[in-house]
Amino acid sequence: MPKLQACAKCAAQFDVSAMATGAAFTCEPCGAVVTVGGSAPAAPPSRVPPAPSSRPIPAPASRPIPAPAKGGSNRGPQYIPVERRREAAAATAAAPAPRRGREEPDARPARGRGDRHAERPAKKGPSTPMLVGAAAGGLALILVVGMLLIKKSPTPDLPPKAGGPTATSPTGTTPAGTPPGTGTATVKPGPAGTPSGGDTFASVDAEYGAKKHWPNDDLKRFFERFKLLGSAGATRTKDLADLILREADPNFAAARTLRGYKEFSHPVPDMISFTNYPYIRAVEEANKQRWFGADEAKEYELAMHAWAKTQAHEKKLDPDTGDSTFRALDGARRGIAHDQHFKDYNYEAIFASPYLICYSSDERLSEEDLLAIPKKDRQAKLAELEATRKTYQRVLAEKAKIYQQLYAEFLKRYAEDCELKDLMGAYGGRPDYPMSKRSYKDGCPMIIWIFSDRKAFDDYHNNVVKSNIPSTVAGYFSPTTGWVYLYDEPDNREFEINKNVHEGTHQLEHWFQKQKREWGPTRVPQSFFGEGFAEYIGAVNLAKDRTLKFHGINRPRLEFLKSMEAQMKQQGRKLPIFPTKVLVGFEGYSAVDAWARDNWKMQGLGIFYAQSWAFVYFLNEGLNKKYQAKFNGYLDDMLAHPSVDAEGYAFERFKQRFGIKSEGDWNKLQAEFEKYYVETLIPMDLSKVGDQPPSREDWPGYTPIEPVDPTK
Numbered sequence: 001m002p003k004l005q006a007c008a009k010c011a012a013q014f015d016v017s018a019m020a021t022g023a024a025f026t027c028e029p030c031g032a033v034v035t036v037g038g039s040a041p042a043a044p045p046s047r048v049p050p051a052p053s054s055r056p057i058p059a060p061a062s063r064p065i066p067a068p069a070k071g072g073s074n075r076g077p078q079y080i081p082v083e084r085r086r087e088a089a090a091a092t093a094a095a096p097a098p099r100r101g102r103e104e105p106d107a108r109p110a111r112g113r114g115d116r117h118a119e120r121p122a123k124k125g126p127s128t129p130m131l132v133g134a135a136a137g138g139l140a141l142i143l144v145v146g147m148l149l150i151k152k153s154p155t156p157d158l159p160p161k162a163g164g165p166t167a168t169s170p171t172g173t174t175p176a177g178t179p180p181g182t183g184t185a186t187v188k189p190g191p192a193g194t195p196s197g198g199d200t201f202a203s204v205d206a207e208y209g210a211k212k213h214w215p216n217d218d219l220k221r222f223f224e225r226f227k228l229l230g231s232a233g234a235t236r237t238k239d240l241a242d243l244i245l246r247e248a249d250p251n252f253a254a255a256r257t258l259r260g261y262k263e264f265s266h267p268v269p270d271m272i273s274f275t276n277y278p279y280i281r282a283v284e285e286a287n288k289q290r291w292f293g294a295d296e297a298k299e300y301e302l303a304m305h306a307w308a309k310t311q312a313h314e315k316k317l318d319p320d321t322g323d324s325t326f327r328a329l330d331g332a333r334r335g336i337a338h339d340q341h342f343k344d345y346n347y348e349a350i351f352a353s354p355y356l357i358c359y360s361s362d363e364r365l366s367e368e369d370l371l372a373i374p375k376k377d378r379q380a381k382l383a384e385l386e387a388t389r390k391t392y393q394r395v396l397a398e399k400a401k402i403y404q405q406l407y408a409e410f411l412k413r414y415a416e417d418c419e420l421k422d423l424m425g426a427y428g429g430r431p432d433y434p435m436s437k438r439s440y441k442d443g444c445p446m447i448i449w450i451f452s453d454r455k456a457f458d459d460y461h462n463n464v465v466k467s468n469i470p471s472t473v474a475g476y477f478s479p480t481t482g483w484v485y486l487y488d489e490p491d492n493r494e495f496e497i498n499k500n501v502h503e504g505t506h507q508l509e510h511w512f513q514k515q516k517r518e519w520g521p522t523r524v525p526q527s528f529f530g531e532g533f534a535e536y537i538g539a540v541n542l543a544k545d546r547t548l549k550f551h552g553i554n555r556p557r558l559e560f561l562k563s564m565e566a567q568m569k570q571q572g573r574k575l576p577i578f579p580t581k582v583l584v585g586f587e588g589y590s591a592v593d594a595w596a597r598d599n600w601k602m603q604g605l606g607i608f609y610a611q612s613w614a615f616v617y618f619l620n621e622g623l624n625k626k627y628q629a630k631f632n633g634y635l636d637d638m639l640a641h642p643s644v645d646a647e648g649y650a651f652e653r654f655k656q657r658f659g660i661k662s663e664g665d666w667n668k669l670q671a672e673f674e675k676y677y678v679e680t681l682i683p684m685d686l687s688k689v690g691d692q693p694p695s696r697e698d699w700p701g702y703t704p705i706e707p708v709d710p711t712k
Contacts, residue, residue: 007034199225201232208236216248223255251290260294266307269314274334277708278386280313282306312710325353325424326710328442332356341464342449348389350707352400354407354424357448359392359399362456395450395488395696396707401546402497403448406504409550410537417632418639420512428515437518444515446507448484457487475499477506479522493693495556501548502538506530513639521643525587527650529638532612536620539613541690544700552617553689557610561682564607576600576607577677580670583608583615585651614677622676633657
């Protein structure tokens, strides 16, 4: 009959019938020294092991080592997952792998986020106890004892055999003939509502409560174990979720999901290099927040809507399958972001192909200024700037309609006669140019910058570019930059709208001239054509639905002429009229004033502007449009004006286009114009010109739209 000796520490049983009393050996399960004939161990814990199941269910490899059961420190053999048993069986076919005892509660301080307690590596080699003392016998006795231990010691790392020993029953008894502490555990299904691994709320909660502080990874494992308990562990699962999110890992997805959060993780695509669009900024902010609670459903929906627009933005920028017009306008915005004069302005912009129209007050904020704001106040400042930009959307929508109608009208009238191509076509409409001459692959956008008022306009010139501008200048086109610079005048809507179209006409002349000249430099002298043509095209009516009517009758110029004629009559004089030959020959405003002083003893620039408009109107609309086709040819000549000094070019091209070969021809043209000017144009009833433009707020059916929407 075997003589059993129990380990005083872990209660493992050993057959010591072949060993002398007082002999010592090491207990493999726990490492304690066992003395043959020593005192018996304390009573085993009263905790009931898991009930056996129909098949072994492996526990997760990261399962935490449980705390000791209350009532004693002795621990019996622990459940080893099936996969670990199989690994041990493959490694040691003749001898059982040693079994690890459960560790004592960790008394070390909790580690930082993400730390794990290192597990003690299993010992290697056969499970042979070390014999101590010469009284234990010789080498033969050692071999016998070793063989007996191999035969009798527990083998928890091996998979159970059919019909073999089972785990302790729910009553705490063991099958007949099975020594306490031996055998392998087969887990049977637990009661309804508990996981098949055998965990119950009481057992998991006891383990969890054994330590005051758990490392972060252990907290997550307990979270998963409580979660598997279903409704029984629901409260503890929620508490652990809050604890983990608060103190361990705010981005633990399982806990966030349990607590009703939605994750937003959509980095802005690398293809998007310029991100100063409302929807892209919204995506950036949502990525920073990352998690949206149940009370932030609307914010999450808006963030996802912004993400959809960001994805559409990326697709439009694709060099192979995207939208070339969108790429061109986006490129113009990138250019502004690097412009030394405009990059700091708080502006809004609208894509109105072929235009990028920008609107701002005098508000500027540099990156350095933003960083100087305390971090806690920075977001509030950005929100304030955003709110200001939103107030610009109505005016930008109106400007977009005005300028796009101007562009369409210009091409309708002159594209065929002047061989003009769409500036937003491939290579600015001229892919036929040789590679060395091609430019604007995605199209040639035109930039309009409009300040909110005269104060902002003056601030830009005085404090930004450091270039004072006369008070008489209400806006201008710059051939140096190709931009139009204006300011709004809401109290004089007709003048405001007419000057937008006027300066836009100068801009179109400039860019179509470049298009026809292989994108080289341009030159248009200050002549009757330059101002007269812009005043003629810029004479429009704006309806409430923002439709433009291009009628060419410039009310302000006509009112000036009526007033001047009345003044001259009071003085007993005729209205001063430049001879047609002289008017066509002017190149430069200084020449205009000089001629007027010499011949009229008065300044002549005001009359020059008004008569230039009247003359262009006459050539296009007078005498049943007798000269309109010839004027279109002359416009083509002016768009092809040499960039170098070519004094007299405009005068000579006018003579050729209108068939003037003698003084008599000049006199005939002068007579036709003067008659129409004095008898038809100046007496015109201004009430028939059309209504005054509606106010900006008087826009039936206006629907706010985003200035840039890549989904449309």
